[in-house]
Amino acid sequence: MAELITPRVLKGFRDFLPEAEIERKLLIEMVEATFRSFGFVPIDTPALEYTEILLGKGGGETDKQVYRFADGGGRDVALRFDLTIPFARFMAEHRNELYLPFKRYHIAKVWRGENTQRGRYREFTQCDFDIVGADTAECDYEILALMRSALTAIGVGGFSIRYSHRGIFNRFLANLGIADKSVDVLRLVDKLAKIGRDEVLAQLGTLTNSEKALSILEYIEPGKSDRETLAKLERLAGGPAPDTERLSSLISMMEETGIAPSFVLDPSITRGLDYYTGVVYETFLTEIPAIGSVCSGGRYNNLASLYTKEELPGVGASIGLDRLLAGLEALGKSKKKGSFTTVLITAIDQSLSGHYQNLARRMREAGLAVEVFPDKKKLPQQFAYAEKKGIPFALICGENEKNAGKVTLKNLATRESLEMIDLETAIASAGKP
């Protein structure tokens, strides 16, 4: 016999056993149902692309994390590391086959050779949704309302979607005469929660001067209400402009539809990336804000500039599925189950195999998920199997039951049995899944 190969996965990669995979699938199905109810359509793109497409003609910090190699035909290829760049390429390539505004969602795996010591995975699922081809308050509103509906559907408890506007912030920095330092300022502001107000103030002071540092802190402090905050931003940025009017329209729509309580205008939300140009947002769970934002995104003014001259403004967000699963787990709100099965038909008499399958068929036709135990094992072992799969009911049928046209249904949690009942009664008692 040949030497055995040790079964193992690569560092940073994961198997999903049924319980974890069911939980993940149910979460994705809930999110996807929300996307569809808002008119978003799914797309898919290849896992593997030309490296030039994914990294551009130059290169950058991300490059080191990318799984990149030469394929059998000598092409320089790489595994996608996000869904944004493939989407940009997709829009540029298929622009003439599509319509605008284009509202798409894409839920798929991405790969990054990250340092796994920080608890990061090298393979994970991203869940992105965007509206491309229009720059209106209605689009901004729709993404935010969709985030709220999806998180509500998931049942993750209280959450706060904190939003801001990068355009107003840039105008404010220009007003202070430090537009050229925006990257450094953004990086420091992003650290507020981590290093604290005083340290940020000190470092901002070194970067600019103490007066401007105080002004920046004044800017990023949320007010008592979104309207009050907006008035302050408008003042500090040098007066009203389309960017502040955009936020005002957005707030009006949130107020009119009654969803405003889920949102906070928080100018400290800036999103590090240069990519964003308009509204930006992050979402925190009320009970466990420390796990970080579970849904983030913003508006950008040009999605696909690397591949096309057509300007494609858009707005979108990404749901952090792994963080949401961790959040649900921490909150004791995980929907864990070992299977979808409601009834296990036990096999106690091999001569009745066909009868068991007939019972299963009739129960499935009534909408129940049913399985027949397919091996020769003693009843306690069949019950143990049901327990491991989280199956709530067992159906027992011997020669006597069969001859009488009856079955026995056992509730495996309460250990109570309904003996010698009609199949219809058993179906009604087990209920629809």
Add this chain to the structure above:
Amino acid sequence: MAELITPRVLKGFRDFLPEAEIERKLLIEMVEATFRSFGFVPIDTPALEYTEILLGKGGGETDKQVYRFADGGGRDVALRFDLTIPFARFMAEHRNELYLPFKRYHIAKVWRGENTQRGRYREFTQCDFDIVGADTAECDYEILALMRSALTAIGVGGFSIRYSHRGIFNRFLANLGIADKSVDVLRLVDKLAKIGRDEVLAQLGTLTNSEKALSILEYIEPGKSDRETLAKLERLAGGPAPDTERLSSLISMMEETGIAPSFVLDPSITRGLDYYTGVVYETFLTEIPAIGSVCSGGRYNNLASLYTKEELPGVGASIGLDRLLAGLEALGKSKKKGSFTTVLITAIDQSLSGHYQNLARRMREAGLAVEVFPDKKKLPQQFAYAEKKGIPFALICGENEKNAGKVTLKNLATRESLEMIDLETAIASAGKP
């Protein structure tokens, strides 16, 4: 401005635009619902694995097609090219966390650097389901019954699941004294449909002798009924044995449950691979058999022998999603649609943006998929958008409607409008999706 990068995908790779992706997703959802109703549970495994896991310590014909490279840490890694080997590794690695019999399904992408000139893709989705850890007629039956239910649910029209038993065939060859030539015989028998009876007979004669060649053709010819065919196989293989008893039990169960008409015992089905040891099967669409088998599989006696000493017998099948989609297309049975949206709320008065969102919210709460047109365009352009997305209804609401607490619902196919109606009436008229 930097030079543009040409947006394109790698040869053999595909983008899925919304219509194609929706069709694919709906097909997968139907199949998945069937899996769940039979008690099968989902798993997932990494796209990337150690090459040693996927190819074994040796190598073979498959190797050339594998996307293989050294990762950032110098590990020899490869993209999975099927779901069977990762499943074997999974079972060996997690045996102690699982229960037997283990009924799993796995729907995921795989990658093969195949010759694309034959219309093959280098990235495609596989859909596998297996029962591992038991060797019973009940398991064999369950896989076959599940195949039948899934194909029926998909609505692909007439189909025939043709099955056979590799063990009986091996016994027959041993009986003829040509067990050592089984690989060559299998290859020739597999060519029957392609090169015809006479040519197979001639080549079998060269391989053995003309008498044995005739005997092989007698063996693989189906009889008038499955029972008659089975009796012949039993005779030619040297009498009854557990393998023929297994087929007899299987036929009895199919008869008792009434699903027998979907199945044909066809001894010419042998499945090329050495891997199979028991029942094997392929599925052909009645109206277009030429596209080949849309669902195939069989029983194997040892899933994970490369990774564990524990014997794991199993039975399973794989649904050819791409072939099924092509089949549905050819039969005019494709369920193509541009979106899931039922109602487009047109935007004809910007001051009513919040009102439109409120209408959308109420309609979604009633179970409808609804979108508000999020850009400033003229009404004909909004209707054109609805047409491209396949949205059947438009809702129109101006200042008059709003003040009267009414809406107008337009059926975009018939061009008929229900004017100034209650929202509840509009919801009922648009129906649930």
